Amino acid sequence: MIGRTMSARTINFTLNGEAVSTTIEPHRNLVELLQRFDLFGARESCGQGLCGCCTVLVDGKAVSGCLYFAVWVDGKSVTTVEHFDGHGTLSNVQQAFIECGAFQCGFCTPGFVMMAHQLLKENSDPSEDDIRHYFSGNLCRCAAYPEIVEAVRRAAKAT
Amino acid sequence: MNQVGRDIPRLEVRAKVTGRADYTHNLRLPGMLYGKVFRATVPHGRIRSIDTQAARELPGVYRVVTGEDIRKLIPEPYYGPAFHDQPILALDKVRYVGEPVAAVLAGDPHVAELAVQLILAEYDELPAVYDEVAAMQPDTLVHDVLRPAGTFADLKHLQGRKGTNVALDYHLRRGDADKAFAAADRVIEHTFKTQQCLHLPFEPHVAIAEPGDDRLTIYTSNQTPSFVRIEIARLFGWPENHVRVKVPYLGGGYGSKVYVKLEALVAALAMLVRRPVKIALTMEEQFYMITKHPTTFRIKSGVDKEGRLVARSCAVYWNGGAYADIGPRVTQKSGFTAAGPYDIDNVSIDSYALYTNRTPAGALRGFGVPQLVWAYESHTDLIARELGVDPVEFRRKNLLRDGRPQASGTVLQDAAIGEVLDALAVRIGWNKPFDRGSGTLRRGRGIAIGFKASISPTTSVAVVNVSADGSVYLYKSTVDMGQGSDTAFAQIVGEVLDVKAEDVRVVAPDTDITPYDMGTLGSRSLFHMGTAVRLAAEDARAKLRALATEAGLPQGTNYPPAEIFKKRYGMQAGNVIGTASYVPNYKPPDPQTGLSDNVTPFWMVGGAAAEVEVDTETGHVRILRLVNAADCGKPINPGVARTQLSGAAIMQLGFTMSEAMHLDGGQITNASLADYKIPGIGDIPPMENELVAAEQHSGPFGAKGLGESGTFGVSPAIANAIHDAVGVRITELPITAEAVLRALRVKAGQPLDDE
Numbered sequence A: 001m002i003g004r005t006m007s008a009r010t011i012n013f014t015l016n017g018e019a020v021s022t023t024i025e026p027h028r029n030l031v032e033l034l035q036r037f038d039l040f041g042a043r044e045s046c047g048q049g050l051c052g053c054c055t056v057l058v059d060g061k062a063v064s065g066c067l068y069f070a071v072w073v074d075g076k077s078v079t080t081v082e083h084f085d086g087h088g089t090l091s092n093v094q095q096a097f098i099e100c101g102a103f104q105c106g107f108c109t110p111g112f113v114m115m116a117h118q119l120l121k122e123n124s125d126p127s128e129d130d131i132r133h134y135f136s137g138n139l140c141r142c143a144a145y146p147e148i149v150e151a152v153r154r155a156a157k158a159t
Numbered sequence B: 001m002n003q004v005g006r007d008i009p010r011l012e013v014r015a016k017v018t019g020r021a022d023y024t025h026n027l028r029l030p031g032m033l034y035g036k037v038f039r040a041t042v043p044h045g046r047i048r049s050i051d052t053q054a055a056r057e058l059p060g061v062y063r064v065v066t067g068e069d070i071r072k073l074i075p076e077p078y079y080g081p082a083f084h085d086q087p088i089l090a091l092d093k094v095r096y097v098g099e100p101v102a103a104v105l106a107g108d109p110h111v112a113e114l115a116v117q118l119i120l121a122e123y124d125e126l127p128a129v130y131d132e133v134a135a136m137q138p139d140t141l142v143h144d145v146l147r148p149a150g151t152f153a154d155l156k157h158l159q160g161r162k163g164t165n166v167a168l169d170y171h172l173r174r175g176d177a178d179k180a181f182a183a184a185d186r187v188i189e190h191t192f193k194t195q196q197c198l199h200l201p202f203e204p205h206v207a208i209a210e211p212g213d214d215r216l217t218i219y220t221s222n223q224t225p226s227f228v229r230i231e232i233a234r235l236f237g238w239p240e241n242h243v244r245v246k247v248p249y250l251g252g253g254y255g256s257k258v259y260v261k262l263e264a265l266v267a268a269l270a271m272l273v274r275r276p277v278k279i280a281l282t283m284e285e286q287f288y289m290i291t292k293h294p295t296t297f298r299i300k301s302g303v304d305k306e307g308r309l310v311a312r313s314c315a316v317y318w319n320g321g322a323y324a325d326i327g328p329r330v331t332q333k334s335g336f337t338a339a340g341p342y343d344i345d346n347v348s349i350d351s352y353a354l355y356t357n358r359t360p361a362g363a364l365r366g367f368g369v370p371q372l373v374w375a376y377e378s379h380t381d382l383i384a385r386e387l388g389v390d391p392v393e394f395r396r397k398n399l400l401r402d403g404r405p406q407a408s409g410t411v412l413q414d415a416a417i418g419e420v421l422d423a424l425a426v427r428i429g430w431n432k433p434f435d436r437g438s439g440t441l442r443r444g445r446g447i448a449i450g451f452k453a454s455i456s457p458t459t460s461v462a463v464v465n466v467s468a469d470g471s472v473y474l475y476k477s478t479v480d481m482g483q484g485s486d487t488a489f490a491q492i493v494g495e496v497l498d499v500k501a502e503d504v505r506v507v508a509p510d511t512d513i514t515p516y517d518m519g520t521l522g523s524r525s526l527f528h529m530g531t532a533v534r535l536a537a538e539d540a541r542a543k544l545r546a547l548a549t550e551a552g553l554p555q556g557t558n559y560p561p562a563e564i565f566k567k568r569y570g571m572q573a574g575n576v577i578g579t580a581s582y583v584p585n586y587k588p589p590d591p592q593t594g595l596s597d598n599v600t601p602f603w604m605v606g607g608a609a610a611e612v613e614v615d616t617e618t619g620h621v622r623i624l625r626l627v628n629a630a631d632c633g634k635p636i637n638p639g640v641a642r643t644q645l646s647g648a649a650i651m652q653l654g655f656t657m658s659e660a661m662h663l664d665g666g667q668i669t670n671a672s673l674a675d676y677k678i679p680g681i682g683d684i685p686p687m688e689n690e691l692v693a694a695e696q697h698s699g700p701f702g703a704k705g706l707g708e709s710g711t712f713g714v715s716p717a718i719a720n721a722i723h724d725a726v727g728v729r730i731t732e733l734p735i736t737a738e739a740v741l742r743a744l745r746v747k748a749g750q751p752l753d754d755e
Helices: A030-036 A092-100 A109-122 A128-137 A145-158 B013-017 B053-057 B067-073 B109-116 B153-158 B177-183 B225-236 B263-273 B284-288 B327-335 B369-387 B391-398 B417-428 B485-497 B525-550 B561-569 B638-657 B714-726 B737-747
Strands: A009-015 A018-024 A055-058 A061-064 A077-079 B033-039 B045-051 B061-066 B100-106 B120-125 B166-174 B186-194 B206-212 B215-220 B243-246 B277-280 B295-303 B309-319 B346-354 B441-453 B460-467 B472-475 B505-507 B575-582 B603-615 B621-631 B687-691
Touching (some): A030 A055, A055 A109, A109 A145, A109 B013, B061 B109, B100 B263, B166 B327, B225 B243, B263 B277, B309 B327, B309 B369, B327 B346, B369 B391, B391 B417, B391 B441, B441 B714, B485 B505, B485 B525, B603 B714, B621 B638, B621 B714
Parallel strands (some): A009 A077, B033 B277, B309 B346, B621 B687
Antiparallel strands (some): A009 A018, A055 A077, B045 B120, B186 B295, B441 B603, B460 B472
């Protein structure tokens, strides 16, 4: 049970291109792990893998950080939103989100940005249906959806 | 360069797209404990016992706290903006399922969560009341005695009132409605209902309290930092300056984070254990925090032979849940406009705020107005249909226009109601033929408009600071939760001081630094604080000119501020501080008639038009087009304004089509995003958004608030379109496929078996 038999495990993984190592208890999720590295862009909101606010890439695949145990990243490569401006410049997706006003409160935005990168990697010229399909697991309570669709299209053109 | 009217991105865009924006959610302090809340499992009951022993004994648990522990620290631990009725943790009684009863503190939130499950409470259950109309009868009393806060003078007469669930009743009498009904050609009456739903910001409520000696710093995701400071200071009996409230960006608010929410609890816990305490709600727990009022609205209209509305009576019952929160204000403020934007000489309005055994209800994007527009615009459409008149023409004929008194007696000014209606009609192509569908897929169109009185009288104070190099700071306690207020204020400052908006440093709310603001709510920020900001910038400009004179610079020349400072102080040194406050005029309604010739400093106007397709076999409604229009005066930032209109409309689309909290024996059965359906990207219909050309002459550079206007017309526009398509009327939200199918079957004389 938590608090009694927590046995932390040592894990080694690549975080935004850098090899890192830490010890973590098996019940903690990936969002908690990232917070230990002062990365707050992946956010636990619904806690059920429905809202997409915690989206990160593990070995290039998008996962919900709230449902993904931290220890599972052992030996893998993790990419978070903080990776995209690592060199001081924004990605095409981030730039397009700004130009289209594709967010309001910004809490869900990193999840949308991650998913948009994933979409454009797999489909460089997505239709509106493709975009809607890809973002079926990302919710935005401020409802900037029309602007998000526009931003992804703009990013596709710029990519 | 003109700053007002520029379509610039929000100031904080880079921080938001990189995931680096500052939210309370991110903050951790040294030595911080995490709190988790143990909640009531019965809707109404006297607390017999709370057994915390097993929780206390769990390794890693630091402390378990109950209401009685808090009472030792704060003798009267009740809070609330209108009534001091809400205990920090339940005392003596619980009044809804999910009410906080105890809190566990631990260094690890998982440990605290587990310990919560080890607490046992026993209650002597009492009968419960859930329905707002049933609560009018004093059979089951949620509170033994009413406890108005005293903040509002017009609530003082309620002090000590017993034997009722009516927290506040507001009555308006204009002309003689009874006489006019008797003389009317036709009298038409309907009842409409709305459901309990909620805000669900994606950053769930979160607050941290850091204690000092008779001092507290509170970091919180809250829309009203100034109020939190005053209310926490009151609870502890401290001067205001012993409480510091800091608010970074909010991950959504929509009215859920106004007044005190988690702040009193973290403050009390932190003072008990003398360590920083953080409580972050889960998505599920937000269902037990604050919701939107369910309502029952009985509306009756009298029409003369020429098709003019001659009388309207409105009885509105607001289901406020277990604690009043700001419900009494919703009841009164929205009460002013319950009869709709029509020119009617004889009006009676009765509006009741009721206690029930549900999660408390407060303000949600519209302050009650969306519930009212749902009723009066559905009703207005039905009247037009009964008279055989085109619904838009019927509205035009009866529309309230500038210069005419509204039901409260306040004369309409700068309210582009006619323009919004026209814009909707033009965009949807109201007078043009369209494909009405065939077979089992039928199409129809609907239109609806609404208006709202703003919040008054409320105070906003702003400070503009010009540094020695001419760079500018703005200090204000308005909270930017995504609506873009920081950016709009920077544009206003930039316009006055001739600097680029992007170069204005807007300081985040911190009550030790930023001056008072009543709160970020009711679409008041741009008008109220925006005016204070404009005046403060003008004050700074005047002081700069005075400084130039003092420095011996010839008058009538525009020196760059840096030169003025250098000349005056001999080096790069000094500041100029401009300050201003703004409080609009207000006349409280007459206690007898409910009338006042000045209920609001400005009117908000919004509406929607919809084209829908109804599947008559399943009841499924597909929205083919949604047109939104609003009057925001002259927008400060048109791009941001349009996204506010669009976002508000989509939020209301959720409240219209799918969102509803389901209650079973007082227990919410769908408290998660899996079971409570909010709009996703696949639910967004083709939309058009229009800000009509207008000007609010009393507003900053002609602008006024917009955050709520997009919600007004959506629900009735869709119900009216469904009626147009298939001839059935939905009178209760949400408009699910099941509701439509049931109505279709009733109309066909083949009701479903369980009807």
